[in-house]
Amino acid sequence: MFTQEKYESIQKELNRLTAQKIKVTRLVFYIYLLVLLLGLTIYLLSNQDDLLVILITGILIGLGILGLVFSKFLISKQTMSDYLYHEIIEHINLDSGMFYKYSGKEKNTKEQIDKFYEGGLFPRAAVFVINNMSGFNAEQLKFECFNLKIISSNGNTSTIHFDGIYYLMETHLTTDLQLRTKGKPNVKGEKYQLINENEYMSVYKPETENLNDVDENIIKKVKSYFTDETYKNVYLSVKNGHIHFALKYKHSLIDKINIKNIDQLNQLLVYINKSLELPNLFDE
Numbered sequence: 001m002f003t004q005e006k007y008e009s010i011q012k013e014l015n016r017l018t019a020q021k022i023k024v025t026r027l028v029f030y031i032y033l034l035v036l037l038l039g040l041t042i043y044l045l046s047n048q049d050d051l052l053v054i055l056i057t058g059i060l061i062g063l064g065i066l067g068l069v070f071s072k073f074l075i076s077k078q079t080m081s082d083y084l085y086h087e088i089i090e091h092i093n094l095d096s097g098m099f100y101k102y103s104g105k106e107k108n109t110k111e112q113i114d115k116f117y118e119g120g121l122f123p124r125a126a127v128f129v130i131n132n133m134s135g136f137n138a139e140q141l142k143f144e145c146f147n148l149k150i151i152s153s154n155g156n157t158s159t160i161h162f163d164g165i166y167y168l169m170e171t172h173l174t175t176d177l178q179l180r181t182k183g184k185p186n187v188k189g190e191k192y193q194l195i196n197e198n199e200y201m202s203v204y205k206p207e208t209e210n211l212n213d214v215d216e217n218i219i220k221k222v223k224s225y226f227t228d229e230t231y232k233n234v235y236l237s238v239k240n241g242h243i244h245f246a247l248k249y250k251h252s253l254i255d256k257i258n259i260k261n262i263d264q265l266n267q268l269l270v271y272i273n274k275s276l277e278l279p280n281l282f283d284e
Contacts, residue, residue, distance in 0.1 A: 007262040010087055017080050088272050100135040119237040119244025120187035122161040125152035143169040143279040164248035169279050171243045175214045178204040179222050179236040
């Protein structure tokens with residue numbers, strides 16, 4: 001757990017980042033007002049039918065608006081979140097002797113889309129990674145824990161297929177299985193059959209396969225560990241030497257950066273620590 005001294009140090013830095021963001025936003029706003037007044041003055045004191053004057057005025061006003069918009073992102077919520085999560089990951093590493101890593105936003109690339117689509121949990125769509133924690137489980141198998149959104153768009157409307165925590169884990173398990181509380185498998189060129197369905201979770205296998213002992217063990221663990229009291233939706237796919245595991249919490253702390261006291265900071269620490277230990281569940 002964090003000490004009071006460490007909490008105060010973290011809170012001081014978060015307050016500094018917040019104050020700096022306010023200062024930058026105000027500065028850019030004042031510059032925008034100055035540019036706006038300058039543009040209007042030039043326009044009013046010149047030949048108002050002169051196309052060049054109108055063009056210069058429009059450019060000055062446009063630059064001022066762009067500066068105001070971009071100032072929002074100079075010190076964003078992401079910056080403060082990255083700082084806080086980095087501090088928590090470092091604390092966990094020092095306390096446990098682990099070597100977890102943290103990274104912030106990742107670009108939506110074809111490779112990124114392919115990586116998540118291989119699990120067959122969701123349709124092929126754009127992937128927006130907010131942050132990523134990674135490491136190795138007790139079996140020294142690599143895992144990544146993403147806070148992300150999977151979104152598709154047809155140009156007019158957008159559909160959010162998933163917004164939550166997505167694990168991508170290496171595994172020794174050699175089966176093909178899906179468990180999900182919502183929807184159906186999205187595996188290209190392969191049909192899945194519904195093996196078992198209850199009011200909380202459905203089980204799917206490829207049409208040519210039946211449940212095996214490995215499947216039964218996974219189903220037992222998931223149904224006992226991930227209850228509908230905590231999770232809104234649960235999705236799991238075991239395929240091609242990887243486990244794709246997506247969780248949508250009913251009440252998530254993962255985006256929380258408004259830490260008001262040491263208890264809230266330690267609550268977030270416990271939450272992240274459990275998230276990093278979860279990959280040990282499946283290869284035990």
